[in-house]
Amino acid sequence: xxxxxxxxxxxxxxxxxxxxxxxxxxxxxxxxxxxxxxxxxxxxxxxxxxxxxxxxxxxxxxxxxxxxxxxxxxxxxxxxxxxxxxxxxxxxxxxxxxxxxxxxxxxxxxxxxxxxxxxxxxxxxxxxxxxxxxxxxxxxxxxxxxxxxxxxxxxxxxxxxxxxxxxxxxxxxxxxxxxxxxx
Amino acid sequence: xxxxxxxxxxxxxxxxxxxxxxxxxxxxxxxxxxxxxxxxxxxxxxxxxxxxxxxxxxxxxxxxxxxxxxxxxxxxxxxxxxxxxxxxxxxxxxxxxxxxxxxxxxxxxxxxxxxxxxxxxxxxxxxxxxxxxxxxxxxxxxxxxxxxxxxxxxxxxxxxxxxxxxxxxxxxxxxxxxxxxxxxxxxxxxxxxxxxxxxxxxxxxxxxxxxxxxxxxxxxxxxxxxxxxxxxxxxxxxxxxxxxxxxxxxxxxxxxxxxxxxxxxxxxxxxxxxxxxxxxxxxxxxxxxxxxxxxxxxxxxxxxxxxxxxxxxxxxxxxxxxxxxxxxxxxxxxxxxxxxxxxxxxxxxxxxxxxxxxxxxxxxxxxxxxxxxxxxxxxxxxxxxxxxxxxxxxxxxxxxxxxxxxxxxxxxxxxxxxxxxxxxxxxxxxxxxxxxxxxxxxxxxxxxxxxxxxxxxxxxxxxxxxxxxxxxxxxxxxxxxxxxxxxxxxxxxxxxxxxxxxxxxxxxxxxxxxxxxxxxxxxxxxxxxxxxxxxxxxxxxxxxxxxxxxxxxxxxxxxxxxxxxxxxxxxxxxxxxxxxxxxxxxxxxxxxxxxxxxxxxxxxxxxxxxxxxxxxxxxxxxxxxxxxxxxxxxxxxxxxxxxxxxxxxxxxxxxxxxxxxxxxxxxxxxxxxxxxxxxxxxxxxxxxxxxxxxxxxxxxxxxxxxxxxxxxxxxxxxxxxxxxxxxxxxxxxxxxxxxxxxxxxxxxxxxxxxxxxxxxxxxxxxxxxxxxxxxxxxxxxxxxxxxxxxxxxxx
Numbered sequence: 001x002x003x004x005x006x007x008x009x010x011x012x013x014x015x016x017x018x019x020x021x022x023x024x025x026x027x028x029x030x031x032x033x034x035x036x037x038x039x040x041x042x043x044x045x046x047x048x049x050x051x052x053x054x055x056x057x058x059x060x061x062x063x064x065x066x067x068x069x070x071x072x073x074x075x076x077x078x079x080x081x082x083x084x085x086x087x088x089x090x091x092x093x094x095x096x097x098x099x100x101x102x103x104x105x106x107x108x109x110x111x112x113x114x115x116x117x118x119x120x121x122x123x124x125x126x127x128x129x130x131x132x133x134x135x136x137x138x139x140x141x142x143x144x145x146x147x148x149x150x151x152x153x154x155x156x157x158x159x160x161x162x163x164x165x166x167x168x169x170x171x172x173x174x175x176x177x178x179x180x181x182x183x
Numbered sequence: 184x185x186x187x188x189x190x191x192x193x194x195x196x197x198x199x200x201x202x203x204x205x206x207x208x209x210x211x212x213x214x215x216x217x218x219x220x221x222x223x224x225x226x227x228x229x230x231x232x233x234x235x236x237x238x239x240x241x242x243x244x245x246x247x248x249x250x251x252x253x254x255x256x257x258x259x260x261x262x263x264x265x266x267x268x269x270x271x272x273x274x275x276x277x278x279x280x281x282x283x284x285x286x287x288x289x290x291x292x293x294x295x296x297x298x299x300x301x302x303x304x305x306x307x308x309x310x311x312x313x314x315x316x317x318x319x320x321x322x323x324x325x326x327x328x329x330x331x332x333x334x335x336x337x338x339x340x341x342x343x344x345x346x347x348x349x350x351x352x353x354x355x356x357x358x359x360x361x362x363x364x365x366x367x368x369x370x371x372x373x374x375x376x377x378x379x380x381x382x383x384x385x386x387x388x389x390x391x392x393x394x395x396x397x398x399x400x401x402x403x404x405x406x407x408x409x410x411x412x413x414x415x416x417x418x419x420x421x422x423x424x425x426x427x428x429x430x431x432x433x434x435x436x437x438x439x440x441x442x443x444x445x446x447x448x449x450x451x452x453x454x455x456x457x458x459x460x461x462x463x464x465x466x467x468x469x470x471x472x473x474x475x476x477x478x479x480x481x482x483x484x485x486x487x488x489x490x491x492x493x494x495x496x497x498x499x500x501x502x503x504x505x506x507x508x509x510x511x512x513x514x515x516x517x518x519x520x521x522x523x524x525x526x527x528x529x530x531x532x533x534x535x536x537x538x539x540x541x542x543x544x545x546x547x548x549x550x551x552x553x554x555x556x557x558x559x560x561x562x563x564x565x566x567x568x569x570x571x572x573x574x575x576x577x578x579x580x581x582x583x584x585x586x587x588x589x590x591x592x593x594x595x596x597x598x599x600x601x602x603x604x605x606x607x608x609x610x611x612x613x614x615x616x617x618x619x620x621x622x623x624x625x626x627x628x629x630x631x632x633x634x635x636x637x638x639x640x641x642x643x644x645x646x647x648x649x650x651x652x653x654x655x656x657x658x659x660x661x662x663x664x665x666x667x668x669x670x671x672x673x674x675x676x677x678x679x680x681x682x683x684x685x686x687x688x689x690x691x692x693x694x695x696x697x698x699x700x701x702x703x704x705x706x707x708x709x710x711x712x713x714x715x716x717x718x719x720x721x722x723x724x725x726x727x728x729x730x731x732x733x734x735x736x737x738x739x740x741x742x743x744x745x746x747x748x749x750x751x752x753x754x755x756x757x758x759x760x761x762x763x764x765x766x767x768x769x770x771x772x773x774x775x776x777x778x779x780x781x782x783x784x785x786x787x788x789x790x791x792x793x794x795x796x797x798x799x800x801x802x803x804x805x806x807x808x809x810x811x812x813x814x815x816x817x818x819x820x821x822x823x824x825x826x827x828x829x830x831x832x833x834x835x836x837x838x839x840x841x842x843x844x845x846x847x848x849x850x851x852x853x854x855x856x857x858x859x860x861x862x863x864x865x866x867x868x869x870x871x872x873x874x875x876x877x878x879x880x881x882x883x884x885x886x887x888x889x890x891x892x893x894x895x896x897x898x899x900x901x902x903x904x905x906x907x908x909x910x911x912x913x914x915x916x917x918x919x920x921x922x923x924x925x926x927x928x929x930x931x932x933x934x935x936x937x938x939x940x941x942x943x944x945x946x947x948x949x950x951x952x953x954x955x956x957x958x959x960x961x962x963x964x965x966x967x968x969x970x971x972x973x974x975x976x977x978x
Contacts (some may be wrong), residue, residue, distance in 0.1 A: 031306065036211035037204020041401055042484040046899035049401060099204040108202065116198040119864030122872065123692025124201030125401040125451030131202060146912070153907040157899060159399050159452055160692050162871035163907040165864070 006092035010035065011101025019088045026050045026083035029098070037100040037128050041157070043084045048156030050083040051129035053097040053136060080136035099128035102135065110180065111135050114173035115166075122160030130156050134170045143174055184708035185773045188701045189928055192864050193711065195697045197449075197690065206449040209419050210405030210481050217407070218248060220469040220480035221301045221309035222462070224490060225291040228322050229559040229892025233289045233298060235319035241301065244315060246308030249472055252299045253287040256468040260285055261435050263492065263564065264459040264528050265427035269666040269728065277359050281526045283345045286464050291320070292344060292524030293561050294893050295489025300469050302478060325892040326351070329497060329519050329556035336556070344524065344557035353522040354530040355554035356537075366537040367549030368611065370513075376550045379513040383504030387584045392959040393573040394885035395496035395521070396876075397488055398566055399904060402451020404462045404491060408470030409477035415442045417477075418467055421450040423457040424729025425687050429721050431460055432467055447719040453691035454876070455565030458731050459527075461491050488897035492564025493886070495520040495532040495555070499577045509591045511600055513548040516540060518573070520555040523562035530555060532563070535609075536570030540578060542609035542657040542828055544600050559892045565731065567873065568938045571658060572880055576960050579654040579943030584956060593947070594628055597655050601830070608828045609659060617931070619921030620655060620830035623854030626916050628653070631834040631852040640951060641978075648976070649849070650952025651836045654943025660737035660827045660932035668823035670739040671725035674703070674746035676815040680775055680793035681713040682750065687724035688716075688739045693934055694865025695735040699743045701861055702736075702927060706747035708771055726820075733932035734823075736861055740927035742821035749817030757792050757811045827923045829931035830856040833940020837948040841971055844964030846882055846949060848909075853940050854916040859929035863917060866933045870915045873937020879904050881942045882961050954978035 002021045007014055010029070019028050029038045029052075041049030055078045078097065102109035108116065111134040121127050130153070137144055137152045144152070149170045150163070158166060200206045225231065238250045260282040267275045288296050298318055303309035323342065326332040335341045336351030344351055356364045369375050380386065407419040416438055422428045422445070429445040436443075450457065466480040482490060497520035504512040518533045533553035540551055555563075586593045602608070603618040628634070636651045643649065661668045672686040684703055690696040696716055704711045718724060727739060752766075758777040759766045762785055771777045771789060778786035795810025802809050836850040853870050860866045883903040887895040896902040922929030942960070950956055954977025955970045 034213050036207070036213075039208075039401075040210065040403070040481075042899055044484070044898065047401065047484075099202070103203055108199075112202045115202050116194045119192070119195065119198075119694075119868055121195065121198050121201050121692075122694070122868055123401060123450060123452040124197070124206050125208065125692075127201050128204045147908075150908040150910075157399075157401065157904065157906070158872075159401055159454070159875070159904070160872045161868055162873070162875040162913055163910050164871040164913055165868060167907065167912070 004089045006089060008091060009095040011097060021087070021089045023088050024084050025086040025088045025091055028088040029083060035098060035100065038083055038098050039125055039128060040084065041125070045082050045085040048082065048133065049126050049129045051080050051132045051156065052083050053078040053132055054081050055095045078136060078139055080133050097132070099131050102131065109135065110176035111138065111173040114169040114176055118165045118169040118172055120161060120165035120169035126156060126158045130158060130166060134173060137170060138174055138177060142177065146171065184771060185704065185710045187705050188711050189705045189861055190859065190863065193701070195694055195865070196700050196716070197696060208402050208405065208451050209407060209421050209448040210403065212407040212419055212448070212479060214407065214477040217477045217479055218302050218304060218473060219306040219309045220466060220478045221313045222297050222465050222480065223299045223301065223313045223316055224295045224297055224486065226294060228291055228320055229294045230323040230325045231291045231320040232323065233291065233318060234321050236299060237317035240317070241312040241315040244308055244312040246304040247312045248302045248304060250299060250301050250312065250316070251287065251468065251472055253285070253289050255472070256286045257436060259435055261431065261464060262526060263461065265424050265431060266528065266531065268427045268430060277357050278529055279354055280529055281345065281347045283347065283526050286468050293489070293559050295486065295561055296524065297465060300465055302469050302473055325559040327558055327560065327888060327892055329521050329558065332556040332558050348557065351557045353526055353555045353557050356530065356534065356552060363550065365550035365552045366534065366541060367551055370547040374548060376513040376515045376548045379548050380504055383512045384507040385505045385585060385588055386502060387581050387588070388502035389581065389956070389958055391499045391501070391577045393496055393499060393576055394880065394960050395560065396494040396566060396880050396884045397902065398454040398456035400452030400454055400456050403482045403484055403487060405479070405481040406462055406466035407477050407479045408466040410470050410474040412475065415444055416467060416471065417444045417446070418463060419446045419448050420463055421448050421457060422463065423450065423453040423689050423691060423731060424459060425689065425721065426726050427728055428460055428463060432463055435464055436467060436471065445721045447689065450689060450691045453730060454567045455569065456491055458565035485897045488894050488902070489561050492527060492562050494566035495563040495570065495573065497521050499573060501577050501581055503581050503585065505585050507589065509585065509589050509596055511544050511546050514540065514546045516551040518551070518553045520563065521558040521560060522555040523558055523560040525562040527562040528564045532570035534570070536574040538609035539571045539657060540574050541607065542602060543578065545602055545606065567876060568935045571656065571935070572877065572938045572942050575654060575656055575939040575943045576881065576946060580946050580950070580956060583947045583950060593653050594624055594633060597653070598624055601655060608826065609657065610665060613664065613826065616825065616827055616925050617858060617921045617923040618830060619856035619918045620832060622920045623830060623832035623856050623916070623918045624655065626918060627832050627834050627852045627854035630914060630916060631836060631850055633834060636836060646842050647838050647840055648952040649836065649838050650948040650950065651834065652944040652947025652951055653832065653834050654940050654947060655830065655832045656936065656939035657828045657830050658932065658936045659732060660829065660926060661734035661823050662732040663823040663826045666732070667728060668734060668738045669821070670727040670742040671820045672742040672746040673725060674750045674817040676750050676754065676793050676796070678794050678797040680790040682707060682709060684714065684716045684743060684746070685723055685725065686716065686718060686739065686742065687721070687727040688718055688735060689730035691730050693735065693869060694862050695730065697865060698736050698861040699740065702740050703743050703747045706744050707751055733934035733936065736930050737827065737926050737932050738823045740930065742819040744927055745819035745821055746817035750815055753815045754789055754792060758787050758789070760811065761787055825925040827858070827926045827931045829858065829933065829936055831936050831940050833944045835941060835944035835948045837945060837952055839949060839952040839967065841953065841976060844967035846962065846967065848878060848911045848945060851911045851913045851941060852916065853913065853937065854918050855933055855936060856918050856921060856931065857933055858921060858923040858926050858931035859919055860917045861928065861930055866917055867915045869933045870937040871913045874913045874941045875905055875910055877938035877941030878945060880938065880960060881945045883963065885961050
């Protein structure tokens with residue numbers, strides 16, 4: 001079994017790892033690091049439950065702007081990718097955010113907050129991926145229309161909500177983030 | 184009393200753990216010394232005998248611990264369903280229930296049947312070894328329709344699925360309970376449907392097809408099973424029905440319940456898929472072979488379609504007779520379902536389909552037959568709606584057909600002829616106690632603009648034709664009196680006057696746990712944060728049958744309420760004793776101070792009573808107890824006394840592209856007769872999410888097979904569910920104008936009700952757009968184009 005030494009930064013924490021070259025990022029995160037907030041839903045890039053955010057630059061939860069405690073990134077910097085479709089060996093040096101890395105000191109990220117407030121969570125299995133997709137949408141486009149949100153959410157499957165409250169939560173998060181920026 | 188929380192839009196009790204990724208599902212379990220299981224399934228054939236099994240190469244894979252074949256596990260047969268525990272034993276015999284499943288099989292009856300299981304020290308080794316197991320098969324002919332299976336079964340020496348079921352007839356309505364093998368009733372003079380057809384001025388009749396739909400819950404079936412050092416079998420599972428499944432496991436492995444522990448992990452969606460056992464027998468069998476090592480067995484997504492149960496597909500013939508003013512006279516129907524390879528839920532859903540016909544309209548007479556034949560498909564079982572989506576697709580289209588023939592408004596006819604208070608519900612002898620259906624119809628019709636749009640879409644040209652449709656439904660709140668509806672709850676008053684509720688109540692993501700907590704808070708008059716609902720572990724939870732039949736609020740809620748009422752009563756009784764007052768003269772404020780009404784100075788802190796109840800001492804001077812000793816606990820063992828069926832009315836507006844056959848659902852308004860919404864966002868969530876599954880049934884979702892009976896679309900790309908950009912922004916109207924006199928706090932159910940309205944109303948809206956009755960679900964673009972080509976646009 002061929003292995004490769006890599007360093008992964010997950011939620012600001014560095015991990016020096018020796019990963020089998022054929023292992024996906026999902027396998028490494030869930031089975032090697034036991035970070036189970038990233039879910040396995042289909043393993044073939046169809047359902048979006050394993051969505052994570054990736055950025056070339058370090059995202060530090062300690063260097064957040066003064067008004068917010070949650071982790072931020074420069075607009076459009078973080079991209080949502082599917083951990084099940086990514087080989088871990090190709091992610092050397094990358095900074096990855098999972099849903100557990102969004103909240104800080106007990107304070108939820110506005111997207112998480114909006115999901116709670118709107119009742120957009122049912123069984124919760126798609127929620128980590130759905131929330132991260134919401135963050136990616138809003139970091140790229142802080143004020144998306146309903147149609148834009150719906151189109152961007154394609155690829156993240158939910159069988160519980162019919163997407164009604166999920167879409168509302170992303171809209172609400174957009175407002176929450178705007179009001180935080182103003183303050 | 185603390186401020187009421189029932190009916191308030193509070194955050195769900197489990198929202199925080201789910202939104203931060205902290206909720207633990209069975210597949211997230213990590214334990215020291217854990218092994219990994221892999222079930223080897225037959226992917227090549229839908230029907231075959233296993234001639235030879237060769238583990239030689241597989242056992243050489245480093246990390247492999249053991250491989251178990253059909254002879255290495257219990258030979259006891261089983262049935263996945265918990266039904267046999269929920270009915271009297273004699274019922275099962277009358278219905279012909281059998282236990283025809285085995286853990287590992289020498290005869291494959293559907294693609295995905297389990298052959299053997301690998302245990303390894305890591306997941307990859309388990310998967311590698313599984314690939315290296317050599318199975319030699321002898322293929323058998325496949326039977327993919329009820330007709331083919333029946334024909335084979337009728338032959339002398341025909342190939343039977345099981346010798347216990349002659350003719351490959353898995354089940355039919357038994358004569359013993361249903362004279363003439365039909366469910367229904369005769370008119371007041373004893374006349375049958377057969378007698379009444381001649382009275383009818385208009386008869387509408389057609390043959391319909393309903394699809395094999397998959398639940399597609401997002402969490403795959405995963406388990407950790409562990410035969411521990413105390414010789415107890417532990418299983419962590421996201422089952423919907425924890426206690427009955429614990430019992431089935433105990434029976435299968437011949438262990439007393441005291442040696443079986445079932446822990447229900449967070450449930451990542453159920454929709455019926457986890458109603459009964461799924462992969463628990465296999466997971467436990469593997470664990471029993473390696474005592475002292477937990478074994479995690481996780482199904483892959485592609486396995487889900489071939490290894491866990493589905494909706495009942497099949498053919499439904501229905502015939503309705505009316506007077507020329509639209510008065511309904513009689514109805515007959517016959518539902519022939521494809522059973523799949525095993526008996527599992529037997530006639531459950533087709534019978535319930537008949538039952539929901541029974542509960543809907545005021546026919547003078549009704550007779551519906553139902554049967555199911557074995558086929559070489561993954562078995563059918565429970566799926567949200569349990570027979571109701573299938574018959575709604577048929578019944579609501581035929582009602583519209585009659586309205587169109589007679590020129591009657593579809594909404595007005597339904598308002599006039601649906602059953603109401605005092606009429607029999609889905610079950611003979613059980614009558615409706617509340618009815619908010621006309622309000623559902625009126626409010627939803629107004630919201631969508633029924634009259635205006637009906638007129639507007641009457642005459643159209645162009646390639647995109649719009650249509651509007653309506654459908655109504657009745658469902659149930661729990662399955663009483665057909666099935667057991669029993670929940671226990673222990674409410675323990677903590678020493679600081681907060682409350683711990685212990686109950687095995689399932690929350691599949693529905694918000695059930697939130698609603699339970701709200702009901703407890705209001706009953707006790709305590710703030711929400713003082714209540715903790717503890718569920719999930721058979722070691723401390725009492726009996727509850729689990730989540731099925733839209734029962735949680737209606738059947739489990741009262742157990743919560745009763746146990747909390749008992750705590751409140753005991754608390755007030757002690758206060759009365761200490762204050763030398765009568766209970767009825769006392770009141771408790773939001774700070775838990777109990778005082779005499781009209782004399783607030785005569786008071787005692789409930790916290791004092793709670794603390795003294797536990798930390799109780801003898802006063803050294805008086806020699807008497809300080810306060811009253813003995814921890815306060817409330818207990819309820821609640822059996823439902825009714826099933827208060829909810830009604831619902833749904834309107835859909837569609838646009839059909841007559842050149843491509845594509846259907847776009849533009850608007851969907853669903854009015855639901857909830858009685859009282861305990862947690863409104865959860866009720867809305869059920870109805871919004873159910874719409875996605877209903878629209879899937881009617882527009883896109885069905886199994887596709889190749890000529891060998893192998894599934895072609897066991898993945899999310901080829902099994903098309905409506906995505907975020909396909910879904911309309913469903914508008915839900917919670918109708919609370921008819922609180923139920925029996926339901927807890929006036930509540931009726933909502934869990935399954937959401938699918939039926941969207942199914943019937945979209946089918947009727949498509950008819951309204953193109954004037955062709957589409958009799959086969961799902962109504963795909965291909966079928967629409969074919970129908971247009973054959974019949975032409977009929978409007």
